[in-house]
Amino acid sequence: MLYGNMRRMLYLMVLLIAAVEIYADLNTKTNSTQQAIEGANTTLVCTFTPEDGIDITWSYIDESDVGLHNGKLLISRNEVLYKRYDLVDQASLLISNVRQSDAGTYKCSIYSSADYQLYSSSVTLNVLWIEKPHIELPSNTISEGEVATLVCSTSADPTATYKWLREGYAIQSNHPRYVQSSTTGVLTVYHAGYEDFTSFSCIASNSAGSKTSEEVILNVHYIPRFSIRKQGNSIRCIPYGNPAIDQVDYYINGTKQPDLEQVTIDGQFCNTVTCSAENDAGKGNRTELYCPTVKTAPEKPKDLGNQTLVGVLTSILIFLSLSVVMVIVYLALRPGPDFEQKEGRYDDLFDGPSPV
Structure with missing residues (x-):
């Protein structure tokens, strides 16, 4: 009797240990929170052991919908229910093209066929996003x-x-x-x-x-301003302002000119040209002074022919002068024809025989 009770107690202890081991192995693991960027892909990690005889279910917990106690099923018993979701790695949920509406809580549920138990773990997804300003x-x-x-x-x-x-x-x-x-x-x-x-x-x-x-x-309103283009004696004022400008008035030396797109000045005298225009922001003008350009007569080139002739004549005179000097020096140093006779006259001045 005592032996039978001990045997039954030992059997119950073995079952309890096995149940504890199964529960520990199937305690699913997920990150408590995770961030994802809108438009990108993200993976919610879920792991478990052992790998045999397991059904995996992912659900989205919509707290605003009280009718869905277990949330919206995304993957049911290893079967993908929507295109944007997939089961990857061991039991992780891949979400493609993350949207703002994907933010929330997800539950990974592992069903064990060994003990017919369901084990779950949750992860909160925060979606980072920004709209066009x-x-x-x-x-x-x-x-x-x-x-x-x-x-x-x-x-x-x-x-x-x-x-x-x-x-x-x-x-x-x-x-x-x-x-x-x-x-x-x-x-x-x-x-x-x-x-x-x-x-x-x-x-x-x-x-x-x-x-x-x-x-x-x-949209800043400002009075008219002008840029001026001058071509020859023709002058044209190009206005810019906000609001737009309808007409430009020209004044030459203070006298208003007929309505023209450009004016022509007298190129022989100095002239003041004034451009004037008006818009809703006010009146603007610009005045410029234009004077004829004094043209300096080009310098007459020197007569190179005369310079050349003078140079040649100068060279000839120098050559002749040097030649005369050389002739004079030559004649002065050249011995005369009676040099020997004169040389004999000096013999009498010496005692003794003359040198042979």
Whole structure:
């Protein structure tokens, strides 16, 4: 009797140990939280042992839908139910082209055919994303000298930071007239002028990446300005301003000229030419003084023929002078014909026989 009780107790202990071992082996493991970038692929890792006789189920826990107690099934007993999901590695869930709506809690469930038990582990997926930013322009018209405020904003997780571009180039942080905030996305333009009547854009960035807004034009009203083209005696004023300019008036020496696209000045005298135009921002003009160019007569080239002749004659005179000098020197040093007779006269001055 005692032996039978001990045998039964030993048998129960063996079953309990086996059950504990099965439960420990099938205790699924997942990361508690995981991050993924919108548009990319991500894998939610789930592992277990042993590998035989196992059914794997993945579900998405939608806390807003109380009717789905076990969540929305994505993979049921090793069978993939939706195209964007797949079962990889041992029991991991691959999510392709991650969306913002994929954020939430996922449950990996392992069913053991050995003990007919279901073991689960959950992982929370955080999706990082950022949308294309847009720019809000001032609602009122900006005139020269006023302050303009532009706002760049976007939706993003985590919160985005901002930087501004002018004509496609980054605005420096120490710009004297442009003050920008990287956190609020506000760009303030002080003393707006005609050079600010141009394109602006902004870049929003976070750990999900960076996106650039469309370019916008800051509508700054400014009085007309002119560039002048002169060809010969014809002068043409080319206006630019905002709003647009309908007509340019010309004045020569203070006298208004007929409505023409260009004027012609008298090239023999100095003339002042004034271009004048007006738009809703005001009136602008530009005056230039044009005087005839004094042409200096070209220097007459020297007569090279006379120079050559003078040089030749000078060379001849020098040659003749040297020749005369050489002849005189030669004659002075040459012995005369009575040299021997004169030489004999000196014999009497010496005692003794004359030298042989």
